[in-house]
Amino acid sequence: MNDKTKGNVLVVLQFALIAAILLMASDEVNVPWIYVGGVLFIAPGIIILFFSIKQLGGSLTANPVPRESGRLIETGLYKYVRHPIYTGLLLATLGSCVQSMAVVKFFFWFLLLALLIYKARFEEKLLAAKYSTYTDYMKRTGRFVPRLK
Numbered sequence: 775m776n777d778k779t780k781g782n783v784l785v786v787l788q789f790a791l792i793a794a795i796l797l798m799a800s801d802e803v804n805v806p807w808i809y810v811g812g813v814l815f816i817a818p819g820i821i822i823l824f825f826s827i828k829q830l831g832g833s834l835t836a837n838p839v840p841r842e843s844g845r846l847i848e849t850g851l852y853k854y855v856r857h858p859i860y861t862g863l864l865l866a867t868l869g870s871c872v873q874s875m876a877v878v879k880f881f882f883w884f885l886l887l888a889l890l891i892y893k894a895r896f897e898e899k900l901l902a903a904k905y906s907t908y909t910d911y912m913k914r915t916g917r918f919v920p921r922l923k
Contacts, residue, residue, distance in 0.1 A: 777900060778839050780896070788890070795867045798874075800876035803874060808875060812873030815872060816865070816870065819861075819866030819867075822858055822865065825851055825858075826852075826861075826862055829849070829850040829852060830852075833847060838900060846901070856894070856911070856912065861918045861919065868883055894918075
């Protein structure tokens, strides 16, 4: 399987897991602090997603294979984290899991986490091959969360 096809499979799996988490019916939990707890993950997740997508600009693609015309972004959120879009997705979907407290949603969230770790590693291999400075960038930044100094 070539890189583009593998990337497409990963994207389909990613969106299927996100859909399963967000659209799966679950019993309503009428506990205000649980609802607020979910919002505390969802809100920053959506904000991180928005700014990450905006900062990538023309380099944005859901497929882990970098665009031919793309460039390496090392500013904004990308100054601190290599994959802030994945960070935002994980936070927002975790918030949905917290709000529902459905075990099956948490199961799908852990599958999403595993998939995004795999996808990020695959993407990083391709980015390192395309951009000579990517290996140094990896040493300075965390994958999903900022690296402590």
